[in-house]
Amino acid sequence: MKKIKLLLGIALVGIIAAAYFNYPKLNLISGYASKSMASSVFIAEREPVDIMLNDHEMPLIKLSDCEISTEDNSATASVYGLMPRKAVYKEGLGAVLTNEEFSEHNFDIVPNRFKLQDTLPFPFGNNGIKDTVLANVDYDKLEVAFENAFKNPEQRTRSLLVVHKNQIIGEKYIRGFSKDTKILGWSMTKSILATLYGILEYKDDMKMDYKPFADEIRMKNLKNHITIDHLLRMQSGLEWEENYFKISDVTRMLFLASDMTVAQRNKNVIAAPTEVWNYSSGTTNLLSGILREQFATHQEYLDFPYKELIDKIGMNSMVLETDLSGNYVLSSYAWATTRDWAKFGLLYLNKGMWNGERIFSNSWVDYVSKPTENSDGVYGAHFWLNANGKYPDIPRDLYSVNGFQGQRIFIIPSKDLVVVRTGLEEQTDEQFNTLLKEIIRSIR
Known part of the structure; x- marks a missing residue:
């Protein structure tokens, strides 16, 4: 019985030590996950489940859970509920990780775009591609x-x-x-x-x-x-x-x-x-x-x-x-x-x-x-x-x-x-x- 208690005590110490030394990493894990999710959903217009199953299926990142909010175009991620991080999307600027300084962030100034009318095929336009067969290509x-x-x-x-x-x-x-x-x-x-x-x-x-x-x-x-x-x-x-x-x-x-x-x-x-x-x-x-x-x-x-x-x-x-x-x-x-x-x-x-x-x-x-x-x-x-x-x-x-x-x-x-x-x-x-x-x- 004493041996079992000793082993349990060692295991508990190990868990506490692992949590102590890895806790700072949770900030990075949830930060990566929330930023990746917000950008992938609101820029690439992909489905959250696809992102979780593929993009986030990598060491440590796969431990995160993400939630999407369409009310403020944001994604929030955490690791087993710990160290939640939030990324907010603004059209023209992409997604940004928030922190205590977020309230100072100016989303009002966004880049102007200068898109030209597409009348030409690729590459000088986006009006389709040439279907010419090149004789020197097998x-x-x-x-x-x-x-x-x-x-x-x-x-x-x-x-x-x-x-x-x-x-x-x-x-x-x-x-x-x-x-x-x-x-x-x-x-x-x-x-x-x-x-x-x-x-x-x-x-x-x-x-x-x-x-x-x-x-x-x-x-x-x-x-x-x-x-x-x-x-x-x-x-x-x-x-x-x-x-x-x-x-x-x-x-x-x-x-x-x-x-x-x-x-x-x-x-x-x-x-x-x-x-x-x-x-x-x-x-x-x-x-x-x-x-x-x-x-x-x-x-x-x-x-x-x-x-x-x-x-x-x-x-x-x-x-x-x-x-x-x-x-x-x-x-x-x-x-x-x-x-x-x-x-x-x-x-x-x-x-x-x-x-x-x-x-x-x-x-x-x-x-x-x-x-x-x-x-x-x-x-x-x-x-x-x-x-x-x-x-x-x-x-x-x-x-x-x-x-x-x-x-x-x-x-x-x-x-x-x-x-x-x-x-x-x-x-x-x-x-x-x-x-x-x-x-x-x-x-x-």
Whole structure:
């Protein structure tokens, strides 16, 4: 009997200890779940039960319970009733996690949209697609590539789209998704941010050697000041931990912070610029804050991405979400249809030209696809690279837009190809290499 009591006591202590050490994580779990649910329901217009069974079927997140309110367009999540978090949706701004500062959030200022009349087919409009059969494409081989991308349920592919010579030659979606379904790009959003800086540079409103912290006392002892170039290349030397499986810099920023632009800015300097390469979502949101500083009003900042990029090239489905302080969360939160994500890739494939209009300079493509020092050839300026042959069977000129859970836009200039893959599971380099190899083999 004493032994049983001892074992029960040890078990109780273990439970209490586990609860004590994991309780702070509940804030992140319920925060992730409520934000994901609100955005998926009110932006992507998906059913809550589908989101719970699929999107939230992942470690820890599956412990959460969610409720939707159409009265205030919100989602509330908790873990066994503990640590409830609420996310509220506002059309034009997306969903935002609330906290004690929520009452100060200004939902009155929303971005203006600049949608053009759709009279043209994809890609320069949304009036259908061309049905021309390209003589150099083996559509039977392409179909096999598509079948292989979807046949393994564990890969959890949601959509696959292939564009060659500005024309869709293959497109497929799982059940419940279509050409009209908005999909979260996660870190693909980072490349949207980089492009906004490319537009500023083309307009001669920004130089990549601009030093945003030149007047900050704590930065004055640096031998070389941090520039926009250093930030775009993730080599600022500012401390940052990008770990999504624990309480870290990135999870605190995304699920606890009211102003996500200051998380990286306030970190310690641990190296001189260019000495280390360290991937950081905080850096991207810092750049979003610096971008905001370039405009006289908040309205101008909110309008800029849509007026000069998103709506200009007809990515009309895209929604950029903001934080509680009204900053675009350009590290993570852009939603768009698969076709509109493909348009973004085509803009780069066409070196900044869109239906006769230049969006950014031709040299900007060379800039973002140039390997960053100490990145082992895998990273440029907010774009990922194949410069070191990470995908051995694919041309080295491939560069890509990458996001969590295997969201990808592959741009392959030498093959005149853009490939978009979205899903719920990260793929290995070998899996992506195989997919792209099969697609390329279908083009003669």
